[in-house]
Structure formats: C-alpha cells, structure tokens
Amino acid sequence: MKTDYVRHASARIFENDFLEASSKIHPATPFVFYIPIITGLMAWGLWSGTTRVEQVALFLPLGYLTWCIMEYTLHRYLFHWEGNGPLTRRFHAIIHGYHHQYPDDPQRLVMPLGASIPLAILVSGSLWLVGRPAATLPYFCGIVTGYLLYDYLHWAVHYRRPRTAWGKALRAHHMAHHFAAPEKNFGISHRWLDRVLGSRQLRGQAAREQSQQGPDSGIAE
Secondary structure, three states: OOOOOOOOOOOOOOOOHHHHHHOOOOOOHHHHHHHHHHHHHHHHHHHHOOOOHHHHHHHHHHHHHHHHHHHHHHHHHHHOOOOOOHHHHHHHHHHHHHHHHOOOOHHHOOOOHHHHHHHHHHHHHHHHHHOOHHHHHHHHHHHHHHHHHHHHHHHHHHHOOOOOHHHHHHHHHHHHHHHOOOOOOOOOOOOHHHHHHOOOOOHHHHHHHHHHHOOOOOOOO
16 A cells, blocks of 8 residues: 655545535444444443343443454455456445545544444344344443544544654554555554554654655654
C-alpha cells in the first residue's frame, strides 16, 4: 500500500452529493446513536430476566475481546486489501485508502452510520440465529462497546494530543502505521494483537527503516 498522503486537508470521495454527505460524520454521532441502544438492551435484559448479572460479567468482556479481534482482522485483511482490478481498488479507496491519503480529515475519523449499522445488523442477526439471549445479548453489547471505544480512540489519536504514557504509545503505534509502515500496527484501540501476531513495529524502528528509504515520512508529531 502506498504511503502518499496530504496533511491537514480533505477531498471528495464521491461525485454524488448524497453519497459524499453520507461518508462524513461528526465524531459524536456513533455515541449518540449506539449508547442508548446498548444501555436500553442491557436494562431490558436485566429487568426482564432475559440475562443475569453473572452472565453480563462474563459475556460483556468476551464481546469486547471479540471486537478487538474483529478490529484487527477487518483492518488488516479487508481495509488493506486492494485487489488487482479497478473495482477492487476503488472499493479500497472508499473504505480505507482515502483515510491514509487524508489522515487529518476530521469528518472521516469515525465509521459512518452507513457502514456501522449494516455491520451491527449482521452481527446481531447472527447472534439472534444462535439463540440463547442470556449470553448473546450482553455479548452483543460488549462488541458494540468495543466498537465505540475503537471509534473514540481512533478519533483521539488523530485529533488530540495525548497526555498519558499509554495514550502517547497508542498514538505512536498508529502514526507509525500511517506514515512509515502501513503493513504493520493494525490494532487501533489496542496494541497487544500486533505483539501476539508479529505485526508490531515500534515508532523508532519505523522511522529508522523509513530514513533508509528516503526523506522523513512525517511521522513526527
């Protein structure tokens, strides 16, 4: 994947005005949309006896862990898949290539509802087919919680200057992915899967390798 990029700029993705507008989103929108849904589901599940506190304590974290795996897998194998033809390259440009080319566009730092709602329907529909709502209800809410954390942290590493050592390390991890090693560091809300799966590249390591190939890539904050 090419690492050409334009800082502090934006561009059109679609010629169609409706599609173009739909591809932009205020960073608060996913939270305004999904938090009432998962809060209501959990409240109803506990109130109605559909699930119990001990099941929530088990399956909510398992749902979050599942999202971590989904995040890594989707980013590595779908978002960075370019294919060989014009249609697959266009697909890649829409779902992820634009973000690498214009990494500072503030209206495209979280997933638009047009993408997250179909994914939520697919996941929730699959869990509904499984049955066992005592487990699948908190499991689904855990997945959505993980997704919201991902959206927030992705926005934060691009838009805010971190104040904690953990935040600085997470930002360096993601900036190395953008500006030096797009084939590494696929975790966004976490780094542990990159360690486990051997796709982690430290910021200094990325900068050294990039300096051997050409001018400074712009990885510095």
